[in-house]
Amino acid sequence: MPQRPRKHILVTGGAGFIGTHLCTRLLQAGHAVTCVDNFWTGSRDNLRHLAGHPQFEIIQHDITEPLRVDADEIYNLACPGSPTHYQADPIRTTRTNVLGAINMLELARCTGARILQASTSEVYGDPEQHPQTESYPGSVNPAGPRACYDEGKRCAETLFFDYHRRHGVPIRVARLFNTYGPGMRPGDGRVIPTFILAALSDEPLTVHGDGNQTRSFCHIDDLLTGLIGIMQSEDSLIGPVNLGNPEEITIGELARQILEITGSASPLIHAPALADDPKKRCPDITRARQELGWNPATPLDAGIRHTVAWYAARSASNPA
Ligand code: NAD
Numbered sequence: 001m002p003q004r005p006r007k008h009i010l011v012t013g014g015a016g017f018i019g020t021h022l023c024t025r026l027l028q029a030g031h032a033v034t035c036v037d038n039f040w041t042g043s044r045d046n047l048r049h050l051a052g053h054p055q056f057e058i059i060q061h062d063i064t065e066p067l068r069v070d071a072d073e074i075y076n077l078a079c080p081g082s083p084t085h086y087q088a089d090p091i092r093t094t095r096t097n098v099l100g101a102i103n104m105l106e107l108a109r110c111t112g113a114r115i116l117q118a119s120t121s122e123v124y125g126d127p128e129q130h131p132q133t134e135s136y137p138g139s140v141n142p143a144g145p146r147a148c149y150d151e152g153k154r155c156a157e158t159l160f161f162d163y164h165r166r167h168g169v170p171i172r173v174a175r176l177f178n179t180y181g182p183g184m185r186p187g188d189g190r191v192i193p194t195f196i197l198a199a200l201s202d203e204p205l206t207v208h209g210d211g212n213q214t215r216s217f218c219h220i221d222d223l224l225t226g227l228i229g230i231m232q233s234e235d236s237l238i239g240p241v242n243l244g245n246p247e248e249i250t251i252g253e254l255a256r257q258i259l260e261i262t263g264s265a266s267p268l269i270h271a272p273a274l275a276d277d278p279k280k281r282c283p284d285i286t287r288a289r290q291e292l293g294w295n296p297a298t299p300l301d302a303g304i305r306h307t308v309a310w311y312a313a314r315s316a317s318n319p320a
């Protein structure tokens, strides 16, 4: 007898970096998956490997407009993840975060779906507390160039908690820290794909500022395990929950590590620091460890080697 899909799951932003991996993982687990995307920073091409899958469909839709599709669960990922892209059209970014959250929460309210918000470490802004716990309220500049994303995500969290308190919508809020891995498109602008692609083509690696700012990078496979774990967790764990790898590194050190792994002779050059660029970022993941038993398993060095191999193979098969 053919197996029935276990759940119908909607993934907004399903054609982007994390969304593509999430759709793939959920289909592998036997669920029916609907990707909702307007292809702002994602593309159908990212989902080519799922074309023809009987339990997979794509709906081209902008979440700033209402949507009515029945679902058991909704992962709300729709929003550009890269500073380059979310700052390119900041009003559209705020609209996506705020109107998009309202529309997806209304959908959850009407259908009874459980809904997870992909929030971000950017809600902590340029943090004065280090590492960042979920109880830290953050230090965000509401007038700066990152605010469309940071404040948009903060407002989305507010909406999630208010829909939960007012309407009993079953929510989950995950705060994702920097995530990397195969599948980030060239031109994405985020630091790991940018450095790897520069190193592989012997172009300079541009470090903004003095390179002493830190980030903590989580491999996509670990992130997905945490994200799905939060969605499946008991109602007592609605969040917010930090998801990230607490292995912290300076951007200068990251550049040197990528040069070493790729064996590249690319030079390091410096450019002015970006406005409001957080100086330190590292998650305290005690809550995820204790309540989900989640722990990132991929060390940065191994994750970068794996990602470099993916980009090298991609360049070899598509030199253009
Ligand atoms: P991405 O830019 O690769 O993907 C975002 C996807 O959302 C794209 O497919 C894009 O076309 C789609 N989208 C954007 N606006 C939309 C709209 N109005 N309607 C429908 N679709 C829309 O980004 P990503 O790295 O995959 O990030 C996914 C989510 O995770 C984002 O919400 C981001 O804020 C969050 N997040 C990511 C990271 C990270 O390091 N990757 C860290 C923290 C939070």
Ligand code: UDP
Pocket: 082, 083, 084, 178, 189, 190, 191, 192, 194, 195, 206, 207, 208, 209, 213, 215, 251, 274, 277, 278
């Ligand atoms: N960065 C850099 N060179 C680049 C891209 C990014 O030095 O080509 C730095 C950026 O200034 C920031 C860090 O790397 O300090 C992480 O940037 P990214 O855009 O990946 O993500 P963020 O954490 O800032 O959202």
